[in-house]
Amino acid sequence: MQLSRDDLLDAYRVMKTMREFDERLHVEFATGEIPGFVHLYCGEEASGAGICAHLDDRDHIASNHRGHGHCIAKGCDVPGMMAEIYGKETGLCGGKGGSMHIADLEKGMMGANGIVGAGTPLVCGAALSAKTLGTGGVAVAFTGDGGSNQGAVYESMNLAGVWTLPAIFVFENNGYGEASASSWATAGGSIAKRAEGFGIPFVTVDGADYFAVREAAGEAVARARAGEGPSVIECEMRRFYGHFEGDPQTYRTEDELAEVRERRDPIPRFTARVREAGLLEEDDFAAVDAEVAELIERAVAEAKAAKVPAVETLADHVYTSY
Amino acid sequence: MTTSATTSTKPKTFRAAVNAALKQEMRRDERVIVMGEDVAGGQGGSAETEEAWGGPFGMTKGLIGEFGPGRVLDTPITEAAFVGAATGAAMTGLRPVVEIMFVDFMAVAFDQILNQMAKIKYMFGGKATLPITVRCLYGAGFRAGAQHSQCLYPMLTHVPGLKVAIPASPYEAKGMLAAAIRDDDPVFFFEHKATLGMREPVPEEEYVIPLGQARVMREGKDITIVAIGRMALFAAKAAEALAEEGIDCEVVDPRTTSPLDSEAILASVRKTGRLIVVDEAYPRCNMATDIAALAAQEAFRDLRAAPRMVSPPHTSVPFGGPLEDAYVPGPDRIADAVRAAMTDK
Ligand SMILES: Cc1ncc(C[n+]2csc(CCOP(=O)(O)OP(=O)(O)O)c2C)c(N)n1
Numbered sequence: 001m002q003l004s005r006d007d008l009l010d011a012y013r014v015m016k017t018m019r020e021f022d023e024r025l026h027v028e029f030a031t032g033e034i035p036g037f038v039h040l041y042c043g044e045e046a047s048g049a050g051i052c053a054h055l056d057d058r059d060h061i062a063s064n065h066r067g068h069g070h071c072i073a074k075g076c077d078v079p080g081m082m083a084e085i086y087g088k089e090t091g092l093c094g095g096k097g098g099s100m101h102i103a104d105l106e107k108g109m110m111g112a113n114g115i116v117g118a119g120t121p122l123v124c125g126a127a128l129s130a131k132t133l134g135t136g137g138v139a140v141a142f143t144g145d146g147g148s149n150q151g152a153v154y155e156s157m158n159l160a161g162v163w164t165l166p167a168i169f170v171f172e173n174n175g176y177g178e179a180s181a182s183s184w185a186t187a188g189g190s191i192a193k194r195a196e197g198f199g200i201p202f203v204t205v206d207g208a209d210y211f212a213v214r215e216a217a218g219e220a221v222a223r224a225r226a227g228e229g230p231s232v233i234e235c236e237m238r239r240f241y242g243h244f245e246g247d248p249q250t251y252r253t254e255d256e257l258a259e260v261r262e263r264r265d266p267i268p269r270f271t272a273r274v275r276e277a278g279l280l281e282e283d284d285f286a287a288v289d290a291e292v293a294e295l296i297e298r299a300v301a302e303a304k305a306a307k308v309p310a311v312e313t314l315a316d317h318v319y320t321s322y
Numbered sequence: 323m324t325t326s327a328t329t330s331t332k333p334k335t336f337r338a339a340v341n342a343a344l345k346q347e348m349r350r351d352e353r354v355i356v357m358g359e360d361v362a363g364g365q366g367g368s369a370e371t372e373e374a375w376g377g378p379f380g381m382t383k384g385l386i387g388e389f390g391p392g393r394v395l396d397t398p399i400t401e402a403a404f405v406g407a408a409t410g411a412a413m414t415g416l417r418p419v420v421e422i423m424f425v426d427f428m429a430v431a432f433d434q435i436l437n438q439m440a441k442i443k444y445m446f447g448g449k450a451t452l453p454i455t456v457r458c459l460y461g462a463g464f465r466a467g468a469q470h471s472q473c474l475y476p477m478l479t480h481v482p483g484l485k486v487a488i489p490a491s492p493y494e495a496k497g498m499l500a501a502a503i504r505d506d507d508p509v510f511f512f513e514h515k516a517t518l519g520m521r522e523p524v525p526e527e528e529y530v531i532p533l534g535q536a537r538v539m540r541e542g543k544d545i546t547i548v549a550i551g552r553m554a555l556f557a558a559k560a561a562e563a564l565a566e567e568g569i570d571c572e573v574v575d576p577r578t579t580s581p582l583d584s585e586a587i588l589a590s591v592r593k594t595g596r597l598i599v600v601d602e603a604y605p606r607c608n609m610a611t612d613i614a615a616l617a618a619q620e621a622f623r624d625l626r627a628a629p630r631m632v633s634p635p636h637t638s639v640p641f642g643g644p645l646e647d648a649y650v651p652g653p654d655r656i657a658d659a660v661r662a663a664m665t666d667k
């Protein structure tokens with residue numbers, strides 16, 4: 001896989017933005033200013049970034065409750081996302097959705113989701129539109145290891161197979177669904193292998209390796225665009241933080257957490273590879289870091305300063321009001 | 323309520339009251355099992371049993387330690403399968419208590435609820451009993467957004483074959499959960515997420531609050547407020563404020579919407595001649611419309627004012643703070659409705 005300097009800079013920028021966005025939320029959430037609950041994507045950046053690197057505005061993704069990274073990878077406006085998480089009127093959904101419901105249809109982002117597994121049928125629909133309308137688009141569902149056990153997921157995989165849809169089912173196996181290990185919750189031991197029963201090509205990749213994810217996704221997207229139907233990609237990785245902010249993580253040892261940070265952090269792994277290959281230098285990373293820091297700072301400042309939605313907007317967007 | 327002379331009473335949270343009822347019923351009857359996502363918690367991980375989650379809200383904390391994995395079953399995230407499995411188990415000798423974390427998630431299991439659990443006893447000519455309890459969190463006010471904040475009990479109340487219990491406070495929860503688990507029909511048991519930390523005196527001894535028996539939370543002569551779940555607490559608050567204005571409210575908490583204690587509701591309405599019904603659920607076809615219609619049909623001649631309904635606007639639950647605050651009916655809106663009804667001639 002030959003990536004240009006710009007490709008690499010983009011990849012780094014996307015992953016770094018995801019990381020700084022959620023690291024900042026980790027800090028801000030602890031102050032109590034952010035309503036509801038948030039689920040952080042730290043440690044999983046290579047998956048969203050590597051998959052979405054192949055997508056453009058024709059393409060759609062559906063995300064889950066851990067969706068900030070997916071939104072960023074698909075090009076959602078970062079200050080608009082932050083304002084949504086703060087519940088402000090300038091948010092991408094006018095402050096009505098929050099962290100679990102960020103959506104931006106113009107960018108092909110069909111929504112984070114509060115219902116585990118619910119994105120997979122929606123993605124079949126987006127893939128059907130792409131196929132029927134001949135847009136050349138593909139549709140990608142991001143589902144967790146825990147979410148992979150929902151019936152809707154398997155119904156969707158079967159449907160995508162039967163209809164030969166340009167759909168890609170990405171399973172982000174971060175080791176746990178809430179407090180339960182995926183190794184415990186997955187009968188048969190492999191999520192990806194379940195695709196075999198549907199005749200869907202599948203692959204398991206190291207989800208902390210940007211290049212591995214990107215390569216697997218490239219093949220899946222090419223198949224979909226060529227009209228050859230769905231694919232399954234399982235990305236194996238670990239989340240850095242708890243299931244939600246505030247989770248004491250009694251089900252993981254300190255050793256495991258330390259190991260995850262040290263060996264499974266996709267960002268240093270990416271930079272080390274790129275630096276060794278002499279493709280980007282310290283100054284390149286530093287320039288992106290500064291740019292990202294400025295963006296996140298601005299996003300938070302704007303979100304905090306923005307107005308909350310007017311109470312008069314409460315009953316907007318319902319077909320009728322009583 | 324049955325209490326012995328040696329009753330010892332301690333302040334307990336709603337969470338602790340539910341937990342105590344579960345332990346009590348599991349000790350009492352070994353056919354009672356508990357299942358749900360992370361109800362033990364930490365399967366396949368490195369946690370010690372004592373540290374296990376006991377559910378994301380700690381409602382089932384300590385059960386795995388006392389009763390073991392044979393009776394406290396973690397499930398994958400697969401509501402259709404485990405709600406259905408509980409139904410099948412109930413038909414064949416167990417008494418499952420299922421946790422559907424947030425009631426919103428029942429949607430993915432709805433066939434098992436609507437077409438299986440609710441209908442099996444009737445369709446099979448009464449041959450099956452289904453002693454199953456489904457516990458779930460409900461309600462707005464948690465900044466949890468549209469998919470984690472619904473009430474939905476009117477939908478279940480609508481379906482013949484299901485019972486629906488909505489305890490307002492810790493004391494109520496302990497007695498009603500015992501009744502639900504001992505009942506031979508499917509009972510949905512609703513816990514308001516905003517009241518989980520609420521504390522009140524709860525007897526350590528066993529007691530059972532029968533399903534289908536309303537309680538009069540406050541006696542009054544001017545107007546009846548029927549209010550459900552968390553709204554009953556708000557109605558009692560509104561009634562206190564109104565008492566200072568000289569309006570004497572009677573507050574009735576139906577406790578269960580199926581069976582509904584229509585006698586108690588009608589008796590109160592006949593006495594006061596005025597009715598407000600407060601329901602946090604979406605306004606159309608909810609318990610407020612149902613109970614107002616009941617009063618209109620059965621107590622028309624006793625009514626001195628049109629029944630009034632206090633519910634949220636007909637929208638999904640918004641995420642943002644001010645919107646959600648404006649959405650949920652509070653004591654002020656209840657009091658306004660009472661004042662308006664009092665001026666009706
Ligand atoms: C249908 C449904 N059931 C349960 C939940 C509660 N819940 C939210 S996230 C989650 C765990 C999801 O685990 P996984 O799919 O592995 O995603 P991760 O959080 O690890 O990214 C659960 C059980 C839900 N939101 N929807």
Ligand SMILES: [Mg+2]
Nearest residue numbers: 144145176177
């Ligand atoms: Mg997971």
